[in-house]
Amino acid sequence: MxxxxxxxxxxxxxxxxxxxxxxxxxxxxxxxxxxxxxxxxxxxxxxxxxxxxxxxxxxxxxxxxxxxxxxxxxxxxxxxxxxxxxxxxxxxxxxxxxxxxxxxxxxxxxxxxxSGQKLASYCLTEPGSGSDAASLVTCAKQDADHYIVHGSKVFISGAGATDILVVMVRTGGPGAKGVTALAIPAESDGIHYGKSETKMGWNCQPTRQVTFDGVRVPVSYRLGDEGQGFNMAMEALDGGRINIASCSVGTAQAALDHAIAYSKEREQFGQAIADFQVTQFKLADMVTELVAARQMVRLAAWKLDHNEPEAGIYCSMAKRLATDLCFNICNEALQIHGGYGYIREYPLERFVRDTRVHQILEGTNEIMRMIIGRRLLMDNVPEVIR
Ligand SMILES: Cc1cc2nc3c(=O)[nH]c(=O)nc-3n(C[C@H](O)[C@H](O)[C@H](O)COP(=O)(O)OP(=O)(O)OC[C@H]3O[C@@H](n4cnc5c(N)ncnc54)[C@H](O)[C@@H]3O)c2cc1C
CATH class of the missing domain: 1.10.540.10 (Acyl-CoA dehydrogenase/oxidase, N-terminal domain)
Structure with missing residues (x-):
């Protein structure tokens, strides 16, 4: 090792x-x-x-x-x-x-x-289908060499400013097996974009509803076969969970570095706040949890790279652990800055606002627990989860 x-x-x-x-x-x-x-x-x-x-x-x-x-x-x-x-x-x-x-x-x-000359959005979530993604209802009916798409997606990152949408649609019966993935050029006739949502964080990227009103998409823009879309979307999310967890780890490292520097500079009661044992204990917990989160993320990524059979469970564990721990680290770093942590002159409040959503998207942390818990309770729990 x-x-x-x-x-x-x-x-x-x-x-x-x-x-x-x-x-x-x-x-x-x-x-x-x-x-x-x-x-x-x-x-x-x-x-x-x-x-x-x-x-x-x-x-x-x-x-x-x-x-x-x-x-x-x-x-x-x-x-x-x-x-x-x-x-x-x-x-x-x-x-x-x-x-x-x-x-x-x-x-x-x-x-x-x-090359990043054109940008892409990932469109799974719908007004009535969030955590229960397999219940999505946006539909695509084939008409000769095109699909005709009707329906709505919500909370789409980048929408309105991206060039192509990877959209999970229903081409078959209910459930996961009826879902297909289509790549839809963002300016196709019949696509309408909602207002840019007013959000707590992630303010440098628009989040919008996207409505498809009879949008014609060439069959050649289908990804894989009909019925494979849900598996593709979930496979993508395994890696997506590693990615978003990595974003949390990087931000928490920045928050910790700011907290260390500030605690050495800021004096109260005639001494640096770093000299108070409570500050030292806080920093000690923060770095310990940060390293634990980072190692968990890297282990899950390694398992994904090696096609380990339980890699998906590790991705869920890593996403849950890292996004929870790192949000708390950012919040503690804000606390160490006192009132200055709460104002925009310092980046701490932005770190807190930006990492909060990582506990919600790419599968909420409750859904991560559900995936992990269900697997543990199956009859054939393999050694690798022990
Ligand atoms: C800023 C932002 C950007 C986003 N970007 C994208 C994007 O680019 N593409 C995209 O497709 N989606 C995107 N999303 C959507 C995101 O993935 C969903 O918000 C998320 O999956 C949760 O769905 P929901 O909001 O409908 O909540 P719901 O599914 O309605 O959940 C509400 C609450 O109930 C809990 N819950 C639900 N089911 C269960 C259960 N079985 N057991 C226990 N608890 C449960 C949830 O954990 C949550 O706390 C984005 C969201 C946000 C906020």
């Missing part, structure tokens, strides 16, 4: 760290304040391969293991949580297109998505 990073991994981390410090961190507060989706930054990130980290090489992707992608997302999130979170969603959708798209789709979209 070797926990050290390889030379390649160190090089990826170093590139991501430079981009994070030089490009993401300086813009993060302003993008949040102005609710600006930094499309130019995604293009720059694309030039470094960051928009298609694990997408196949055929479309220009880096085809990296999920563990390496996790290391990179962690570094990026250190600089800007919400921008990186959108990059993870784009990576997830681009990977689905790259792995399951037809030749026609790949020719028309593959390289543009991999």
């Amino acid at each position: 070797d926990f050290s990073l390889s030379d390649d991994q160190k090089a990826f981390v170093s590139t991501a760290r430079a981009f994070s410090r030089d490009t993401l961190a300086p813009g993060a507060a302003q993008w949040d304040e102005e609710h600006r989706f930094p499309v130019d930054v995604f293009k720059e990130a694309g030039d470094l391969g960051l928009m298609s980290l694990y997408a196949p090489e055929e479309i220009g992707g880096m085809n990296l293991p999920r563990l390496d992608a996790s290391l990179i997302f962690e570094e990026l999130a250190y600089g800007c949580t919400a921008t990186t979170a959108f990059m993870t969603i784009h990576n997830m959708a681009t990977n689905m297109v790259g792995r399951y798209g037809s030749e026609t789709l790949l020719e028309q979209w593959g390289e543009n998505l991999a």
Whole structure:
């Protein structure tokens, strides 16, 4: 068992760290304040391969293991949580297109998505179907060489500012087996975008409802076969959970670093607040939990890379643990800053606002517990979960 990073991994981390410090961190507060989706930054990130980290090489992707992608997302999130979170969603959708798209789709979209010149959204959630995603009702009926799509998706990250939507639709009967994935160009006739939701965090990316009113989609824009869409969407979410957990870990590291620095500078009662044992104990717990979260995320990513049979359970455990622990770390770091933690001059309140949603999306943390609990109670719980 070797926990050290390889030379390649160190090089990826170093590139991501430079981009994070030089490009993401300086813009993060302003993008949040102005609710600006930094499309130019995604293009720059694309030039470094960051928009298609694990997408196949055929479309220009880096085809990296999920563990390496996790290391990179962690570094990026250190600089800007919400921008990186959108990059993870784009990576997830681009990977689905790259792995399951037809030749026609790949020719028309593959390289543009991999390079970040065009952006993608992932559309699963509907007004009546959130955690119970298999109950989705957006439908697609085939008409010769097109599908005609009707229905609505909600909470779609990037919607209105992205170029293609990876949409899970119903082409068959009820339940997971009736779901198919389609790639739908974002400006197709019949697509309507709702208002940009007013949110607690993730303000640098729009979140919108998307309505499909008789949208015609070429059959060649289907991903995989009919009926495979739900499995694809869930497979994507296993990795998505690692990604979002990595964003939490990177942000919590930034929060901890700020808390350490501030506690040494700030004096009360004639001494640095770092000299109070309560501060030291807080920092000790924060770093312990941060390292535990990081290692859990890396273990789950490693299992996914090695196609371990219980990798999905590890992804759920890692997502639940890391997003809960890291949200608490950001909140404790805010507390160490006292009143200054609560005002926008410092980034702590943004860290708290941005990491809160990680406990909700890519499957809520209650759903993570449900997945883990159900597996544990099956008859054939294998050794690997013990
Ligand atoms: C900012 C933001 C961005 C998002 N981006 C995207 C995106 O890009 N694409 C996309 O498809 N979706 C996106 N989502 C949607 C997100 O994935 C859903 O909000 C999430 O899956 C929860 O669904 P819901 O909101 O309908 O909550 P519900 O499913 O209605 O859940 C409500 C509460 O009930 C609990 N609950 C539900 N079922 C159970 C159960 N069986 N056992 C115990 N508790 C349960 C939940 O944990 C939650 O606490 C985004 C959401 C937000 C807030």
